[in-house]
Amino acid sequence: xxxxxxxxxxxxxxxxxxxxxxxxxxxxxxxxxxxxxxxxxxxxxxxxxxxxxxxxxxxxxxxxxxxxxxxxxxxxxxxxxxxxxxxxxxxxxxxxxxxxxxxxxxxxxxxxxxxxxxxxxxxxxxxxxxxxxxxxxxxxxxxxxxxxxxxxxxxxxxxxxxxxxxxxxxxxxxxxxxxxxxxxxxxxxxxxxxxxxxxxxxxxxxxxxxxxxxxxxxxx
Amino acid sequence: xxxxxxxxxxxxxxxxxxxxxxxxxxxxxxxxxxxxxxxxxxxxxxxxxxxxxxxxxxxxxxxxxxxxxxxxxxxxxxxxxxxxxxxxxxxxxxxxxxxxxxxxxxxxxxxxxxxxxxxxxxxxxxxxxxxxxxxxxxxxxxxxxxxxxxxxxxxxxxxxxxxxxxxxxxxxxxxxxxxxxxxxxxxxxxxxxxxxxxxxxxxxxxxxxxxxxxxxxxxxxxxxxxxxxxxxxxxxxxxxxxxxxxxxxxxxxxxxxxxxxxxxxxxxxxxxxxxxxxxxxxxxxxxxxxxxxxxxxxxxxxxxxxxxxxxxxxxxxxxxxxxxxxxxxxxxxxxxxxxxxxxxxxxxxxxxxxxxxxxxxxxxxxxxxxxxxxxxxxxxxxxxxxxxxxxxxxxxxxxxxxxxxxxxxxxxxxxxxxxxxxxxxxxxxxxxxxxxxxxxxxxxxxxxxxxxxxxxxxxxxxxxxxxxxx
Numbered sequence: 001x002x003x004x005x006x007x008x009x010x011x012x013x014x015x016x017x018x019x020x021x022x023x024x025x026x027x028x029x030x031x032x033x034x035x036x037x038x039x040x041x042x043x044x045x046x047x048x049x050x051x052x053x054x055x056x057x058x059x060x061x062x063x064x065x066x067x068x069x070x071x072x073x074x075x076x077x078x079x080x081x082x083x084x085x086x087x088x089x090x091x092x093x094x095x096x097x098x099x100x101x102x103x104x105x106x107x108x109x110x111x112x113x114x115x116x117x118x119x120x121x122x123x124x125x126x127x128x129x130x131x132x133x134x135x136x137x138x139x140x141x142x143x144x145x146x147x148x149x150x151x152x153x154x155x156x157x158x159x160x161x162x163x164x165x166x167x168x169x170x171x172x173x174x175x176x177x178x179x180x181x182x183x184x185x186x187x188x189x190x191x192x193x194x195x196x197x198x199x200x201x202x203x204x205x206x207x208x209x210x211x212x213x214x215x216x217x218x219x220x
Numbered sequence: 221x222x223x224x225x226x227x228x229x230x231x232x233x234x235x236x237x238x239x240x241x242x243x244x245x246x247x248x249x250x251x252x253x254x255x256x257x258x259x260x261x262x263x264x265x266x267x268x269x270x271x272x273x274x275x276x277x278x279x280x281x282x283x284x285x286x287x288x289x290x291x292x293x294x295x296x297x298x299x300x301x302x303x304x305x306x307x308x309x310x311x312x313x314x315x316x317x318x319x320x321x322x323x324x325x326x327x328x329x330x331x332x333x334x335x336x337x338x339x340x341x342x343x344x345x346x347x348x349x350x351x352x353x354x355x356x357x358x359x360x361x362x363x364x365x366x367x368x369x370x371x372x373x374x375x376x377x378x379x380x381x382x383x384x385x386x387x388x389x390x391x392x393x394x395x396x397x398x399x400x401x402x403x404x405x406x407x408x409x410x411x412x413x414x415x416x417x418x419x420x421x422x423x424x425x426x427x428x429x430x431x432x433x434x435x436x437x438x439x440x441x442x443x444x445x446x447x448x449x450x451x452x453x454x455x456x457x458x459x460x461x462x463x464x465x466x467x468x469x470x471x472x473x474x475x476x477x478x479x480x481x482x483x484x485x486x487x488x489x490x491x492x493x494x495x496x497x498x499x500x501x502x503x504x505x506x507x508x509x510x511x512x513x514x515x516x517x518x519x520x521x522x523x524x525x526x527x528x529x530x531x532x533x534x535x536x537x538x539x540x541x542x543x544x545x546x547x548x549x550x551x552x553x554x555x556x557x558x559x560x561x562x563x564x565x566x567x568x569x570x571x572x573x574x575x576x577x578x579x580x581x582x583x584x585x586x587x588x589x590x591x592x593x594x595x596x597x598x599x600x601x602x603x604x605x606x607x608x609x610x611x612x613x614x615x616x617x618x619x620x621x622x623x624x625x626x627x628x629x630x631x632x633x634x635x636x637x638x639x640x641x642x643x644x645x646x647x648x649x650x651x652x653x654x655x656x657x658x659x660x661x662x663x664x665x666x667x668x669x670x671x672x673x674x675x676x677x678x679x680x681x682x683x684x685x686x687x688x689x690x
Contacts, residue, residue, distance in 0.1 A: 004292075004304045007459070007513055011285040014521035045484060104501075108449075110415060128485040138499035141448055145441070146411075163470035167491075171466045174298075174431045176496050176503040177448060180473075180489035185441040187403060188481075189357035189375055190383055192248050195403045198356055199410065200441030200488065 033161045038126040039208065042159045043218060045129025046206055049183030050196065053218040055208040062089070064217050065151065065205065066096025069116050072149050072203055076102040076113035080140045085153050086118035089207065104142035117143025117201070120153040123166045124206070130182045131206065132166050136175035144181050150201035152181075155209045183220075221336050221367060224552035225564050225573035229667050231550035232579070241369075241377045245547050248376045252538040255482025256589065263478060272471050274593040277529035280462055284520060287429040287462045288511075294432030298494025300507040305338070307514055312343030315454070318508050319349045322452045324418040328410070330436065330443040331355040332423025333532060334512050335456045336368070336554040337567065340421075351421070352413045354442040356406050363390045369548035370556070372480050372534045377547060410442070420446030420504070424457035425531065426472060427509075430465045433493040434509065437476060437486045444490045453492070453504040458512050460520075460528040466491075472531060475591040479533040515567040524599055527562050529592040534559075536586035536596060542579050551576060558586035558596045565603055574612040577603035620661055638677035645673035 033041075043053050052068065054061045069077075077099050079086035093099055107115050119140075123132040131152045133144050144150045160166050163180075170178055185200030196202045224231070235241055260266045280287055292302045303318070305311035315338075319327065327349050329341070341351045341362075353362040357374035361367065363386045368374030375383070380397055387393040393405045414420075422443050426435040434455045436443035447453050463469065469491075477483040496503030519528055537543045537557030548556035553564045553573070561580055565573040577600045586596040607613055627634050645654070654670040656662065664670070 003306060006306065007304050007517065008285055008289065010517040011288065011520065014517055015283060015285050049484070108415065130485060135497070135500050135503055138497070138501065140501045142502065145445060145448055163473060164467065167466050167469060171431060174433060174491065174493040176493055176500055178491040179444060180485065182485050182487050184487065186439045186487050187356045189360065189373060190399045190402055191380055192251055192373070193399045195400050197407060198403055198440035198442070199354070199407060199445055
């Protein structure tokens with residue numbers, strides 16, 4: 001009998017041979033929340049988690065975003081090759097600062113520049129203020145992983161009320177990586193003092209694409 | 221990790237005299253408790269979610285064979301290689317073999333309490349692999365050559381000055397008293413390791429049976445980096461971490477961060493499943509999952525089964541008056557606080573850790589905050605009685621407890637003793653308390669001060685207040 005069979009023999013003895021599994025999944029609350037409420041709740045939770053939210057017409061958002069990136073010392077911008085919305089915004093930002101475009105591969109190779117990574121979120125979760133990024137369909141995770149500043153493009157229609165809905169899409173055939181990103185990378189490991197940028201982005205910015213909203217920046 | 225649990229009394233005394241530790245503990249546990257309480261209060265469904273989580277976990281334990289088999293099947297279907305270790309020695313052997321077969325020389329590791337149980341780092345180092353801890357707190361104590369003192373804040377006992385000295389000595393960084401600068405130094409140093417390591421080692425907060433996924437919850441993002449960048453991913457996880465379905469995950473994600481740090485959700489949740497798919501630009505080519513039994517199946521069989529519901533949030537540590545006073549090192553092994561006082565004896569054997577169930581006032585605060593409703597005080601009491609049955613109590617303790625029980629059963633005798641003790645106690649202690657008693661009561665006073673007996677016993681005061689005169 002190998003080690004695995006041995007383990008299952010011990011477990012079956014301990015479980016008392018109940019055989020099949022009982023119990024049903026805990027039903028998540030039915031969503032049905034109107035889009036406006038979902039977006040408002042997302043905005044509140046995202047900023048509560050330390051994220052910066054930008055919204056409104058693209059021209060105003062670009063100018064605000066450029067200023068925020070300059071303040072962080074960002075000089076290099078990168079985005080997934082196949083992400084048209086992220087590309088559009090990164091390219092439009094170049095005139096707003098001493099920014100140049102680079103690639104995820106270059107940043108991964110050990111670029112010394114301070115970087116901003118752009119990516120369109122696959123979903124956003126109102127309940128927790130979370131950006132959902134996955135590797136489904138060969139998408140890259142580098143912008144939200146190794147950049148100093150992460151800029152998520154969040155279409156209002158992609159905001160779901162609860163975690164359950166965000167996960168339901170991937171349960172049948174999950175990609176290698178499903179990531180929930182909520183605010184910047186944080187640590188309080190030194191003297192319990194909250195500090196951003198332990199490993200991941202020091203700043204998390206969400207660019208909310210929603211036509212009915214007034215412009216402006218919401219800071220945490 | 222070396223076991224030193226039966227030296228709790230000695231360890232505790234040392235901890236009480238450590239000024240830096242005392243300050244750090246006061247600051248940290250107080251803050252964790254306040255944040256946790258605020259988060260629970262702000263979430264109206266907190267109690268209902270606790271109930272659901274407890275029910276799901278109980279169901280898992282009742283059918284662990286079924287759920288674990290499903291997890292393994294789904295994980296293997298998606299390209300993971302699953303290993304099973306009966307004990308620590310076997311776990312070390314498997315880990316070393318994986319590293320050797322994968323040709324790994326540098327591994328970056330995110331937090332895993334289970335790996336501490338089996339002295340994982342030592343095993344890899346013996347196999348010629350450099351293991352770098354990437355959680356900031358773990359990284360600091362690895363440089364210091366120490367053990368974690370708190371499940372989620374492992375370096376809570378270190379000041380910024382001590383940390384700066386460590387970074388100067390080991391990383392060649394200049395001295396600073398700025399915490400953001402210290403974090404930046406660690407970030408730069410560890411980023412280089414993430415980009416060059418052949419293997420990322422992680423723990424696992426949850427194993428999802430219906431998808432074969434490993435779920436990691438972190439704030440720093442190290443768990444995420446170590447499971448995306450290196451070409452090999454090894455997850456070291458206890459077999460009890462299974463949950464039935466992806467649909468159950470939100471229930472636990474609503475409880476764990478709130479209970480641990482008072483956050484609505486941690487910064488990063490990574491759900492990783494199998495190896496990278498064709499066309500994925502990142503992700504490991506190889507994924508190994510090392511499942512640890514290491515005493516768990518034996519616990520499952522007995523009356524302490526529910527301890528396996530634990531999600532390692534550390535809420536019970538922070539509210540525990542004993543933990544608040546002595547910190548984690550005093551418990552002499554991987555797990556500390558009330559969960560450690562129950563889990564350690566069960567995993568390593570009661571004779572090796574019989575001192576731990578006594579390291580509690582049985583105040584019940586731990587049970588009040590446990591997100592999966594583990595009856596910790598009941599288990600602590602039960603373990604004490606097991607220790608008595610196994611002959612692990614001294615004759616002095618047994619005699620004293622018998623005497624105590626005898627008195628408590630007889631109201632008249634108790635009253636007489638109270639009256640005498642009230643007079644004598646006030647006379648001898650001058651109201652200051654009893655710090656030493658002769659054998660067999662010395663077993664009690666060696667480690668505890670006893671308040672001076674009240675001049676008027678409570679029952680007498682109660683009678684006077686209610687106007688009963690006698």
